[in-house]
Amino acid sequence: xxxxxxxxxxxxxxxxxxxxxxxxxxxxxxxxxxxxxxxxxxxxxxxxxxxxxxxxxxxxxxxxxxxxxxxxxxxxxxxxxxxxxxxxxxxxxxxxxxx
Amino acid sequence: xxxxxxxxxxxxxxxxxxxxxxxxxxxxxxxxxxxxxxxxxxxxxxxxxxxxxxxxxxxxxxxxxxxxxxxxxxxxxxxxxxxxxxxxxxxxxxxxxxxxxxxxxxxxxxxxxxxxxxxxxxxxxxxxxxxxxxxxxxxxxxxxxxxxxxxxxxxxxxxxxxxxxxxxxxxxxxxxxxxxxxxxxxxxxxxxxxxxxxxxxxxxxxxxxxxxxxxxxxxxxxxxxxxxxxxxxxxxxxxxxxxxxxxxxxxxxxxxxxxxxxxxxxxxxxxxxxxxxxxxxxxxxxxxxxxxxxxxxxxxxxxxxxxxxxxxxxxxxxxxxxxxxxxxxxxxxxxxxxxxxxxxxxxxxxxxxxxxxxxxxxxxxxxxxxxxxxxxxxxxxxxxxxxxxxxxxxxxxxxxxxxxxxxxxxxxxxxxxxxxxxxxxxxxxxxxxxxxxxxxxxxxxxxxxxxxxxxxxxxxxxxxxxxxxxxxxxxxxxxxxxxxxxxxxxxxxxxxxxxxxxxxxxxxxxxxxxxxxxxxxxxxxxxxxxxxxxxxxxxxxxxxxxxxxx
Numbered sequence: 001x002x003x004x005x006x007x008x009x010x011x012x013x014x015x016x017x018x019x020x021x022x023x024x025x026x027x028x029x030x031x032x033x034x035x036x037x038x039x040x041x042x043x044x045x046x047x048x049x050x051x052x053x054x055x056x057x058x059x060x061x062x063x064x065x066x067x068x069x070x071x072x073x074x075x076x077x078x079x080x081x082x083x084x085x086x087x088x089x090x091x092x093x094x095x096x097x098x099x
Numbered sequence: 100x101x102x103x104x105x106x107x108x109x110x111x112x113x114x115x116x117x118x119x120x121x122x123x124x125x126x127x128x129x130x131x132x133x134x135x136x137x138x139x140x141x142x143x144x145x146x147x148x149x150x151x152x153x154x155x156x157x158x159x160x161x162x163x164x165x166x167x168x169x170x171x172x173x174x175x176x177x178x179x180x181x182x183x184x185x186x187x188x189x190x191x192x193x194x195x196x197x198x199x200x201x202x203x204x205x206x207x208x209x210x211x212x213x214x215x216x217x218x219x220x221x222x223x224x225x226x227x228x229x230x231x232x233x234x235x236x237x238x239x240x241x242x243x244x245x246x247x248x249x250x251x252x253x254x255x256x257x258x259x260x261x262x263x264x265x266x267x268x269x270x271x272x273x274x275x276x277x278x279x280x281x282x283x284x285x286x287x288x289x290x291x292x293x294x295x296x297x298x299x300x301x302x303x304x305x306x307x308x309x310x311x312x313x314x315x316x317x318x319x320x321x322x323x324x325x326x327x328x329x330x331x332x333x334x335x336x337x338x339x340x341x342x343x344x345x346x347x348x349x350x351x352x353x354x355x356x357x358x359x360x361x362x363x364x365x366x367x368x369x370x371x372x373x374x375x376x377x378x379x380x381x382x383x384x385x386x387x388x389x390x391x392x393x394x395x396x397x398x399x400x401x402x403x404x405x406x407x408x409x410x411x412x413x414x415x416x417x418x419x420x421x422x423x424x425x426x427x428x429x430x431x432x433x434x435x436x437x438x439x440x441x442x443x444x445x446x447x448x449x450x451x452x453x454x455x456x457x458x459x460x461x462x463x464x465x466x467x468x469x470x471x472x473x474x475x476x477x478x479x480x481x482x483x484x485x486x487x488x489x490x491x492x493x494x495x496x497x498x499x500x501x502x503x504x505x506x507x508x509x510x511x512x513x514x515x516x517x518x519x520x521x522x523x524x525x526x527x528x529x530x531x532x533x534x535x536x537x538x539x540x541x542x543x544x545x546x547x548x549x550x551x552x553x554x555x556x557x558x559x560x561x562x563x564x565x566x567x568x569x570x571x572x573x574x575x576x577x578x579x580x581x582x583x584x585x586x587x588x589x590x591x592x593x594x595x596x597x598x599x600x601x602x603x604x605x606x607x608x609x610x611x612x613x614x615x616x617x618x619x620x621x622x623x624x625x626x627x628x629x630x631x632x633x634x635x636x637x638x639x640x641x642x643x644x645x646x647x648x649x
Binding site: 014044045048063064067070075097 | 283287298301307311313314315323326334336340342397402
């Protein structure tokens with residue numbers, strides 16, 4: 001199969017993720033959409049790696065996975081503390097500082 | 100693309116005998132500033148794990164201060180060894196640049212972080228609880244605010260000494276960020292300094308709901324922007340077939356001697372280059388806090404513990420502008436006719452937006468946040484200059500601005516009432532009558548923000564605007580001066596409020612700090628005045644350091 005199709009898929013996934021971040025209201029779902037965007041990046045890296053015939057892109061994909069895992073640790077910790085103190089994970093409820 | 104792309108022979112011969120992979124050659128000496136800070140951060144984790152609670156504070160403070168000072172000494176030694184000028188080169192297999200801008204910014208970040216550690220460690224401002232001295236950080240950050248667990252932790256006198264290793268990890272990421280010489284290192288460094296900052300934002304002792312809210316906002320928007328950065332990196336990799344800065348720059352300039360057949364397909368594709376470059380810029384402009392990517396700044400600055408805000412406002416800006424400069428001057432100089440108009444627009448929006456919205460603010464921390472947005476616009480004017488003076492003026496501005504910011508936020512920690520820091524601007528009325536010294540020091544910082552002569556702000560603004568005018572951005576300088584005038588209005592308004600208004604009966608008190616915060620504020624004032632009165636030596640230093648290695 002033509003590897004360029006994977007790039008179209010990657011951009012599609014990235015767009016779905018970005019739209020989800022902007023439209024969804026639950027912090028956990030927003031965060032999952034961010035992870036979808038990161039995975040779309042990984043797919044693009046691997047597809048480009050295949051196109052170019054060098055391994056740089058695959059190595060970047062490994063690093064992205066590690067970074068995404070670290071981000072999950074920090075992100076879930078923050079979202080869970082907020083949920084425990086507010087009993088809500090909605091990003092609309094977090095509005096104490098609005099002018 | 101209808102025809103099947105040609106695939107490199109690597110994929111066909113993967114099962115055959117392979118070349119041996121050479122051992123990576125790492126210049127440990129030249130990377131020592133980063134290595135020292137990372138080592139100290141790991142040591143800090145061990146201190147948390149093995150020392151009894153009572154001894155951790157002193158041990159962490161010692162480790163942090165000694166490591167940051169040692170790393171600064173290492174930067175000075177490298178600069179003295181001409182690594183900033185004649186021996187500048189790319190170390191660690193092409194991952195890290197050791198050159199003038201990198202060393203200058205690393206030195207600035209280390210000094211700023213050293214001063215920030217002093218404000219982190221301050222324990223005299225809050226009244227003692229149950230006989231224990233407490234700092235600005237929550238006793239037990241995992242406990243629900245106002246719950247039983249928190250009450251028990253406060254009674255037992257717990258403190259979050261984890262903030263020191265977190266700070267050190269963030270500093271390590273910031274040291275790598277402006278020196279990163281390939282896009283992978285750039286991304287990893289970005290995450291290494293962002294993740295600890297997200298956590299630090301959530302740790303305030305007072306107003307914990309605000310603090311947690313700021314952490315959520317910063318985290319979600321920060322992760323969103325780093326996803327954009329990463330997709331931009333993917334597209335640039337697709338365009339150039341490499342993630343190293345010099346490799347991409349060669350492809351952009353069309354200087355590739357032998358074009359790989361696989362690469363030829365994507366190399367001519369300007370869409371990959373333009374979209375990729377734009378997305379990487381979005382990620383960096385978010386960290387810088389430029390309009391329209393500034394929405395997180397006021398909320399995060401207001402909600403985060405004030406020492407963290409000061410550190411973040413000062414050091415993150417230095418690191419992010421360093422990375423932005425290197426990207427634009429090393430990777431994309433061949434594309435400057437495309438990115439300059441975009442950055443013109445961003446700079447104008449940032450300067451005017453920050454300055455105008457700041458006028459309506461009623462909270463000191465939000466006011467300083469919008470002022471930091473306006474300053475990001477002024478620095479962008481220097482970035483747009485695209486000449487040698489542009490680099491050196493931005494370096495000087497960053498050094499000057501970071502100490503003013505840190506000092507200003509340190510003063511904010513001193514003005515307190517029963518609920519903690521009194522950040523409502525109306526409560527600051529008449530502060531100059533009650534505590535003339537603190538108000539005078541804050542006035543010095545505000546005048547430096549406004550760019551009044553004899554302060555570092557004036558020297559920095561003058562250098563940046565001069566470089567921008569010489570670089571052909573004259574109209575931008577006019578907008579910058581107008582924005583400075585608007586900004587001066589609200590800085591002066593705060594000074595008038597402090598000195599010429601009657602103090603209120605229920606006004607805040609000024610806490611007497613320990614030597615830690617006093618020295619942080621003292622260093623801030625000293626740097627502000629020295630860089631303002633005698634800037635020439637430092638301007639020369641910045642101009643010597645203003646050459647990027649490729």
